[in-house]
Amino acid sequence: MRKAIDDGFREFTQAYGESLEAFFDPLLTFLVWSEKVLLNSPWPLVIIAIAGLAYLGSRSWKLVVGVIVAFCVIGYLGMWEDTMSTLSIITVCTIVAIAIGIPLGILMARSDKVQAVVTPILDIMQTMPSFVYLIPVVMLLGIGKVPGLIAVIIYALPPIVRLTNLGIRHVDPDVVEAANAYGCTSWQKLKNVQIPLALPSIFAGVNQTIMMALSMVVIASMIGVKGLGQPVLKAITNQYFSMGLLNGLAIVAIAIIFDRVSQQYGLRIQKHREGGHGV
Amino acid sequence: MSDKDVKIRIEGLSKIFGANPKSVIPQVQQGISKEDLLKKHKHVLGLDNINMDLHDHSIEVIMGLSGSGKSTLIRHINRLIDPTIGNIIIDGENVCDMNDKQLRDFRQAKTAMVFQKFALLPHRTVIDNVRFGLEMQGKDGAFIKEKAHYWLERVGLKGFEKHYPAQLSGGMQQRVGLARALACDADILMMDEAFSALDPLIRSDMQDILLELQVELKKTIVFITHDLDEALKIGDRIAILNNGRLVQQGPAQDILMNPADDYVERFVADVNRTRVLLAKSIMSAQVPSEINHTDTVVVGQDDTVQEVLHQMLTEDALQVVVADEDGQHVGSIDTDTLAEAVSHQVEEEKTTT
Ligand SMILES: Nc1ncnc2c1ncn2[C@@H]1O[C@H](COP(=O)(O)OP(=O)(O)OP(=O)(O)O)[C@@H](O)[C@H]1O
Numbered sequence: 121m122r123k124a125i126d127d128g129f130r131e132f133t134q135a136y137g138e139s140l141e142a143f144f145d146p147l148l149t150f151l152v153w154s155e156k157v158l159l160n161s162p163w164p165l166v167i168i169a170i171a172g173l174a175y176l177g178s179r180s181w182k183l184v185v186g187v188i189v190a191f192c193v194i195g196y197l198g199m200w201e202d203t204m205s206t207l208s209i210i211t212v213c214t215i216v217a218i219a220i221g222i223p224l225g226i227l228m229a230r231s232d233k234v235q236a237v238v239t240p241i242l243d244i245m246q247t248m249p250s251f252v253y254l255i256p257v258v259m260l261l262g263i264g265k266v267p268g269l270i271a272v273i274i275y276a277l278p279p280i281v282r283l284t285n286l287g288i289r290h291v292d293p294d295v296v297e298a299a300n301a302y303g304c305t306s307w308q309k310l311k312n313v314q315i316p317l318a319l320p321s322i323f324a325g326v327n328q329t330i331m332m333a334l335s336m337v338v339i340a341s342m343i344g345v346k347g348l349g350q351p352v353l354k355a356i357t358n359q360y361f362s363m364g365l366l367n368g369l370a371i372v373a374i375a376i377i378f379d380r381v382s383q384q385y386g387l388r389i390q391k392h393r394e395g396g397h398g399v
Numbered sequence: 400m401s402d403k404d405v406k407i408r409i410e411g412l413s414k415i416f417g418a419n420p421k422s423v424i425p426q427v428q429q430g431i432s433k434e435d436l437l438k439k440h441k442h443v444l445g446l447d448n449i450n451m452d453l454h455d456h457s458i459e460v461i462m463g464l465s466g467s468g469k470s471t472l473i474r475h476i477n478r479l480i481d482p483t484i485g486n487i488i489i490d491g492e493n494v495c496d497m498n499d500k501q502l503r504d505f506r507q508a509k510t511a512m513v514f515q516k517f518a519l520l521p522h523r524t525v526i527d528n529v530r531f532g533l534e535m536q537g538k539d540g541a542f543i544k545e546k547a548h549y550w551l552e553r554v555g556l557k558g559f560e561k562h563y564p565a566q567l568s569g570g571m572q573q574r575v576g577l578a579r580a581l582a583c584d585a586d587i588l589m590m591d592e593a594f595s596a597l598d599p600l601i602r603s604d605m606q607d608i609l610l611e612l613q614v615e616l617k618k619t620i621v622f623i624t625h626d627l628d629e630a631l632k633i634g635d636r637i638a639i640l641n642n643g644r645l646v647q648q649g650p651a652q653d654i655l656m657n658p659a660d661d662y663v664e665r666f667v668a669d670v671n672r673t674r675v676l677l678a679k680s681i682m683s684a685q686v687p688s689e690i691n692h693t694d695t696v697v698v699g700q701d702d703t704v705q706e707v708l709h710q711m712l713t714e715d716a717l718q719v720v721v722a723d724e725d726g727q728h729v730g731s732i733d734t735d736t737l738a739e740a741v742s743h744q745v746e747e748e749k750t751t752t
Pocket residue numbers: 416417443444445463464465466467468469470471472625
């Protein structure tokens with residue numbers, strides 16, 4: 121039985137592996153491109169750009185100073201290249217997860233049937249040990265950037281889907297009723313009412329998705345994804361404690377920066393809603 | 400002011416909530432009570448065979464205790480709720496026959512709604528909230544801008560354009576809600592307990608604003624409230640619902656003078672009649688042939704009993720003659736009738752305190 125499945129899957133791989141790879145080509149191009157941009161630009165420019173984004177997101181000078189210091193230290197300790205690889209894979213994964221996750225979350229919110237189908241799949245994605253689904257991905261696509269990317273996306277996708285769905289379902293029913301009473305089409309309702317009001321929740325989802333992607337970096341490095349995960353992996357196999365520690369700390373630093381910036385941004389977009397409305 | 404053209408006709412409207420509403424229609428048509436329907440058939444009777452006309456250019460109040468079906472009824476007018484059986488005919492068109500597109504167009508063009516909890520868009524500024532209905536109607540930018548500013552000014556919120564709803568008090572938020580509704584320029588204005596969340600003084604202000612605007616706009620306003628004083632103040636007519644059934648509909652005077660049943664009687668018991676009942680409602684049509692000017696006072700037919708009493712006492716009169724707007728004598732009120740109108744009040748105050 122097990123053998124039958126394995127054989128079947130192997131055949132499937134042989135038949136479709138290549139076209140699948142072609143299918144994911146744009147993803148690879150995107151990743152390679154973003155990596156190149158980050159690595160080929162002079163480092164002060166990259167730091168200024170990241171600090172600028174952090175400021176735009178959070179409007180906090182403290183955070184900006186933190187970003188500059190963190191990246192200078194990373195560069196000084198020789199982890200610049202790996203950090204840039206990690207940043208680019210996180211960026212690509214997050215963008216892809218948002219592009220898939222938000223529409224899927226919206227579909228789930230609009231239909232109980234879709235919700236009933238998707239929820240268990242998300243549960244499986246979140247509870248299944250990541251190594252298990254690394255196997256078919258690797259079998260299909262081999263070792264390399266793309267399978268790593270896909271593994272990270274699969275792992276990071278559930279929170280954004282869940283929280284988009286939840287956010288839209290929890291929009292004040294009175295406001296939705298008002299939208300109906302004024303003759304909105306369902307697209308107008310989505311655009312003018314449901315998405316804006318669900319935004320804090322959607323944002324929490326984006327934040328969690330980024331965190332999940334970061335935590336997957338080490339595991340993804342096992343199947344050939346470059347970045348901060350690889351030195352950590354090397355450190356584990358060769359027992360280089362300080363190397364592992366430093367790279368680990370770099371991951372933590374990036375995580376904290378992403379987390380704070382996206383949280384501050386999330387708070388800022390809902391600041392005028394403070395105190396709620398009405399009763 | 401109100402000519403008697405029917406704007407909204409509700410015909411045989413029933414609404415049953417539950418798993419399979421159609422299956423219990425026969426029982427409902429045989430007059431099963433709300434309790435029995437719930438107990439024996441696990442369905443909730445929301446509305447039971449409502450037949451009523453709502454007149455053009457007037458404020459039609461719908462009253463009833465909590466759970467009597469007021470919100471359910473008003474939401475049938477723009478079909479936010481679909482009826483189980485029955486028809487809603489507005490300007491000769493059956494709302495129940497409309498498809499989605501027609502229904503949206505109908506809602507945009509003919510109805511506007513004000514909500515108890517305001518239901519403003521918290522992420523939009525005040526002016527952008529007022530613009531909302533117009534945007535949905537697909538009007539062009541300059542038109543929307545002009546209308547939105549005009550109506551915001553009319554409700555007294557000029558200068559608050561850039562505020563967010565959460566920065567305003569409840570009363571101000573509901574003015575925004577009112578401006579949003581009025582900006583749509585729809586014939587029918589639906590207000591579901593629109594002022595119930597406001598404190599008494601603000602509420603009274605809002606009632607005044609509404610009445611003032613209505614003199615000029617002459618819309619069909621369907622106004623829900625469970626506050627009889629509010630109903631008497633603003634309603635041209637009042638409809639009273641009990642457990643999903645319409646028990647009485649008519650001008651306030653009729654309801655006060657001739658309550659249809661115990662439920663209505665209890666409803667109107669607390670009201671201060673002397674401030675609501677009008678001379679014309681309690682007068683007899685006999686005009687005395689001789690008028691002794693020293694002990695007779697002439698009052699207007701639309702004066703309240705309280706005003707009549709006041710004039711009697713200040714002028715030391717013993718007899719009251721009622722005149723219409725042109726000064727024609729149309730009736731008289733004897734002191735016994737007056738005493739009864741007042742004593743009704745006194746008795747009730749005794750029993751309630
Ligand atoms: N979606 C629903 N499902 C089941 N029952 C409902 C639903 N909506 C209303 N009802 C029932 O219908 C009846 C009328 O409710 P409705 O909200 O119209 O009352 P109301 O007169 O507006 O009361 P209130 O003054 O509390 O607003 C109530 O018994 C209520 O429980």
